[in-house]
Amino acid sequence: MTSITRGFATIQQRDLVNQIADMLTEALLKGDFAPGVHLAEAQLARDFGVSRAPVREAARLLESRGMLVSQPRRGFFVRTFNDAELDDVYDLRLCLERHAIRLLAGKLTPDMEAALSDQLESMRRVARDGTGVQQIEEDVAFHRMLCEFSGNQRLVRVFDELCHEMRFCILLIGQLYDDPVRVADTHEPIIEALRTRDPDACEAALDYHIGIAQQRVVEMFRERETS
């Protein structure tokens, strides 16, 4: 458990694996590695100034999150997406959130409602003067809250996994929101529907919202792919 200084970052005590995983994730989301490219363990280990063991474990972690894939005896590669896979991810996300919001509709407390409103407010704030990454994070946080408040922790875990993949796709596309304020506003109807406590109304509001998001992402993804 040595402390290593290399370049900018000072890696210390806390589990190397998680730190490496975080750094790799960041690098992937920044687009430092092209999709499909091979990640050599030894090279990464040199870059991070550590041995191959923690790099391997970090890579396995990212593999379980669907950001890397591995082939026996060949190592790790940056995950690639195609249209169908992206569709699957959004379809599954819709499935989860629908279920979550229906559960939530039956148990919404004033606290939850307030938390969601607060989150919407944060979203509007960064929509005005935040970075693209911040906007996405606030957006994700709102939807994650829906899942959390549903009460099903297992569902939240799957949602988180999907989020990793969605972020990956989205930042692979580049700029997403041309009008972030308007995007933030489209979350308002969801909160309103929840206030009615009517599961069907909630589902409809959610469907509409996610439908737009999906359409936009898939469309931009296709454009990028054919270029």
Add this chain to the structure above:
Amino acid sequence: MTSITRGFATIQQRDLVNQIADMLTEALLKGDFAPGVHLAEAQLARDFGVSRAPVREAARLLESRGMLVSQPRRGFFVRTFNDAELDDVYDLRLCLERHAIRLLAGKLTPDMEAALSDQLESMRRVARDGTGVQQIEEDVAFHRMLCEFSGNQRLVRVFDELCHEMRFCILLIGQLYDDPVRVADTHEPIIEALRTRDPDACEAALDYHIGIAQQRVVEMFRERETS
């Protein structure tokens, strides 16, 4: 990377990690390790006659499947379940399969219908003269087929993860089906509903079926827990 033994038969091309993971899985499902118990890497490595490295990786794999949990600097422990977690798993499973069967209702082909019927037949066969484990596997295979035929591969992946956890719970309970033939028969209405191609009818049939299964598992789990 060892042993190319025994003529042509066993070329151990597959790496140690997967083999160890399989063996560990089997041991866990056989109940060789009590829930919550600590798994020492070095001990396992000695037992398997390998070094700690592949054992660690296998353990990480099982962790990502939800069968083990890890604590920093303390190692791996056999996953424990409580009522709430079991409820969450079944709730999520229902959510996935509902979605899958609705998708499937709109695209069912004769081939798919035949495959499902065949699977039901297998289920009935092992219900008469198969082991408990076989019965569970055939049952799972039927439901997995529903997910596969939905066309969403990502959904299948999550379903598989959930299955690992359900198997774990079920075999932790012990005997599950008191009348396996009757259990197999309860899948018939699902196929019939699919034939009508009506999503609502399909969902209803599925809800009924899974509801019974869940009720039974949860009930037995609670009994066992209080004993």
Add this chain to the structure above:
DNA sequence: CGACTGTCGAGTGTCGACAGTTTGAGAATT
């Protein structure tokens, strides 16, 4: 000219070792 074979470098799979941490039992103290 094309197909096959041998060789070489790069990279993964696995191992044994070391260092720091956690745990639990027993000694020491209140």
Add this chain to the structure above:
DNA sequence: AATTCTCAAACTGTCGACACTCGACAGTCG
């Protein structure tokens, strides 16, 4: 007797090294 302290054993995190495999390239033979 209960509690705290001490310390050694057991264990995890990390490292560097070696063996084996895969793919590329060049040379050989038809």
